[in-house]
Amino acid sequence: MRGLAAMMVAIGVVVAANVAAYGHDTQVDVSVAHRFTLSPETRALVRAVHAPLRIRAFLASHGGAADDARFLLSRYTELNSRIRFSVVDPDAHPGEARRFGITRYASVVLTYRGRRVDAPDAEELEISTAILRLLRGHVRSVCVLTGHGEPALDDTAPDGLSAVADLLRHNAYEPRDLDLSTSSIVPKDCAAVIVAGPTDPLLPAEVQALDAYTKADGRLMVLATPTSRADPNPLIASWGVRFTGGLVIDPARSENLDTANVIVERFPSASPVDAGVSRLQLPAGGGLFVAVPPDRPGLSVARLALASGRSFVETRPDTEIDFDGLDIPGPVLVAAAADDSRVAAGETGVPGRSGARIERTRVVVAGDVAFVTNRFLDHLSNARFLLNGINWLTEEEQLLATTSRPSADRPLPFTPERQTRVLAVTVGAVPGAIVGIGLVPALVRRLRRRRR
Amino acid sequence: MRQALTIAARDLRANFLTAFGLGSTAGFAAAAGVVLVVVLRGNQARLAGWFGTLYVLLGVLAALLTMRSFAEEERLGTLELLLTSPVRPWQVVTGKLLGVAGVLLVDVAATLACPLLVASMGHPDAGPILTGYVGVILVGLAFVAVGLAVSAATSNPLVAAVGSLAVLLALWGAGIVSGGLTGWPRLALEELAPSGHVVGFLRGTLSTKDVVYFVSLLALGLVTNVVVLEERR
CATH class of the missing domain: 3.40.50 (Rossmann fold)
Incomplete structure (x- = not known):
């Protein structure tokens, strides 16, 4: 009975702590150039959205770009619930891609009060610039x-x-x-x-x-x-x-x-x-x-x-x-x-x-x-x-200039030689060293036993 | 605390003196290497996919490392001895946690070769690697706490391992189920699943809600563990 009460108290504390953390979430971004922290300009812009704003990112659903886009776009929706987003794979949903005239990956379509503005990439500066254009209206x-x-x-x-x-x-x-x-x-x-x-x-x-x-x-x-x-x-x-x-x-x-x-x-x-x-x-x-x-x-x-x-x-x-x-x-x-x-x-x-x-x-x-x-x-x-x-x-590039950030592209041509090197180190050398180091005490013990 | 450290040191030594302990560490390092090769085939020096898989593997590793913590002690008859000694249950639980955490740290350290190799070949963003490892520690400790709680509730190591995996799978599954829901049930299940809380680590961000989630899971696992041991005493 005492145990049950302790469990109930623990669950209550944990739920309360998580609810509090959800409501007062603070975030530290250590990624290069803080790619996933919205700039003050963007935050001010997002607060000025007073009607439903829909963001459709047309990206290949597999791979890092779609995941990055989801993570970044969710930062916008956290700030303003009127903003909704979806990541659409043009190959999986060709009808929707055709409806928006999408012919290539990495296109983002934003619609607001019957207007449409496209962003050329799912990066903050492009999306925020597109929102700015939508809000300006003219x-x-x-x-x-x-x-x-x-x-x-x-x-x-x-x-x-x-x-x-x-x-x-x-x-x-x-x-x-x-x-x-x-x-x-x-x-x-x-x-x-x-x-x-x-x-x-x-x-x-x-x-x-x-x-x-x-x-x-x-x-x-x-x-x-x-x-x-x-x-x-x-x-x-x-x-x-x-x-x-x-x-x-x-x-x-x-x-x-x-x-x-x-x-x-x-x-x-x-x-x-x-x-x-x-x-x-x-x-x-x-x-x-x-x-x-x-x-x-x-x-x-x-x-x-x-x-x-x-x-x-x-x-x-x-x-x-x-x-x-x-x-x-x-x-x-x-x-x-x-x-x-x-x-x-x-x-x-x-x-x-x-x-x-x-x-x-x-x-x-x-x-x-x-x-x-x-x-x-x-x-x-x-x-x-x-x-x-x-x-x-x-002179519509003003926002673009203030929030310009480096590219997220980090090319690493993975040649067969590099693959062999990675396998040799990670699957060969490191596990081998662990087993080797672990066997040393056993060998020492065996040698001591033989000497005796 | 001294008793807890004594238990931790004993478990840590015992782990690395067995073929199972060495094998699990070497196997984890090798699995991390194989995953790295698959991830790098995308020709990008990005380790988000690697860390993402590592978090899933941590669930399996935690189940394997904790399955014998209490279940094996009970099978050998040493648990009774431990519980009747003047050591309090929370000290036993803390000692067991520190012991497995030590093994986990060694296992995680064995994967450091992977980001170092990537850094030698390309220019990865150091931020997500740092937060990725913070995530590995937090996720690992939380999963270990869950595993210890399950292990304390059974005398069969195999049942303990399967039970731990079942609990962790149920938590991951909550995230999958949430996709088909709307409103607060969706939000609640999304927040219950670890999958939603590791995304920030993969992108190079640390948020209080993610840290609080894993610390909560750790605390809940430890409290459950103590309660189970108290009941068995």
């Missing part, structure tokens, strides 16, 4: 220039840009066509303008309109193409970047035997445009070079992506694909980002704008347009790079 226009043979936003063919349109819509942007042949000014509500591989030259009035837009706090992305009669330099030269034309050839890093189908692995800048970008596939691109005028102290140009040291720009791709004296040696710059900040005088008679203010122009240039077409957008980090570029142009 959709910003991204205007895409048309009328010069550019691939179209509604074209679902491999060379079209329908995948870009989907990507933008899933990230709280509204892509729309911009026809400067009917209007001589870029609409004010264009948060950014994309000039995506025109094949015919732009009219002088169109160049003038884009130049005027860019100089007045504009945000421009130029995706040039060497297979074009349109010269992008009038649009970008003022911002310290020039397009060399030609064709980038990289014998060291290319897809299969096509040396013009370049795989880019060097991202030397600390720009947010390169965040999370590991490799790019740029088929048939041209080169860039940076030439910042000395009289522009506010202008800085980041070299976003470089082909390998063996790359070069073939200036006569129609006649030969070999490096010679006429070609431009590598490593070839294939993408750059320009940021120009300057102090502008105040406007008289305009309330709130009478004082001096900072004007900022941002321009992203890539020497290739094919990498964002439907055929290539899902390859490697192409989509991530494009979206980072748009986010940077529209």
Whole structure:
């Protein structure tokens, strides 16, 4: 009877202790860069969610990524019960994956009040940035220039840009066509303008309109193409970047035997445009070079992506694909980002704008347009790079910059030699040593007995 | 406390002087190595999968190490001697726990070669390895306490081992069953299962609720053990 009472008391104490610990849980995170502790910015953001927010992480259900995602997402649900999440394996649930237009692993879809924003990975900074966009509610226009043979936003063919349109819509942007042949000014509500591989030259009035837009706090992305009669330099030269034309050839890093189908692995800048970008596939691109005028102290140009040291720009791709004296040696710059900040005088008679203010122009240039077409957008980090570029142009990368964390990827190629080494040590040497050490006293005893 | 330490030292020595004790330590180390090879085939220097399997193996190890603690003493007739001596039941239980904990520590130390090997080949995150081992100690001690309680309730070592495994499986099973439920029953079963409380250790986090859970399991096992011995006295 006394024993039973003691047991009841013990169970009561244990239950009470666990309930108290559940209600007042504190956590110490010793993982690298505290990957599983939500930052103060995220915690504040999560508390501002006042309606059901659903997170669907499309990941392979086996393996560490899905487990990590569950653990991280549960940190969000602990903070706010309106947030719910599920980890969906696209292979096990192809219908659901198709319903959300998921074509690759590691996509996270967030829905809130009928709106949808996608996160490119199940990491805190991406998920929190997506929540921030959902909470902001407004959709910003991204205007895409048309009328010069550019691939179209509604074209679902491999060379079209329908995948870009989907990507933008899933990230709280509204892509729309911009026809400067009917209007001589870029609409004010264009948060950014994309000039995506025109094949015919732009009219002088169109160049003038884009130049005027860019100089007045504009945000421009130029995706040039060497297979074009349109010269992008009038649009970008003022911002310290020039397009060399030609064709980038990289014998060291290319897809299969096509040396013009370049795989880019060097991202030397600390720009947010390169965040999370590991490799790019740029088929048939041209080169860039940076030439910042000395009289522009506010202008800085980041070299976003470089082909390998063996790359070069073939200036006569129609006649030969070999490096010679006429070609431009590598490593070839294939993408750059320009940021120009300057102090502008105040406007008289305009309330709130009478004082001096900072004007900022941002321009992203890539020497290739094919990498964002439907055929290539899902390859490697192409989509991530494009979206980072748009986010940077529209200054939506703010949260991303404050919570940026190192990659969780820890590659360890487990070669047969390494496997043999691990087995030899862990299954051979260590157990053998334990048995050996254990046998020593027995052997000593036996020897002593024999001596006697 | 001196009596408890005497019992612990005697059990510890006895364990490593038998083929069973040596075999279980060597076998545990070898099993950890085999699991490591399987985990590393994912080509990532991540040990979450390895630690996760180690926690399951700890259940088996705890059942094997504790099955003879009381059951064997009873079979040999030494338990009666122990219980009628001027040693109090809590001292006996503490001594037995420390003895098995010592063996467990040696077994765990034998697995240290695994993360060291991974560190020599790649760049694993040191945080989850540290918390993983904190988890190994906590999980191991809690499982040992459960095993000791079951062992004290029977005179057959085999029954003790199977009984311990059954209790631990029931606890793990609570986590699986919870998946099909909703509301507070789901929450209660999730919190009852060790599976939900080891996830933080695998990711490099230590939370009070996980630590309190395993300390609770340890305390409950020890109290049960003392109560069983008091009843048998």
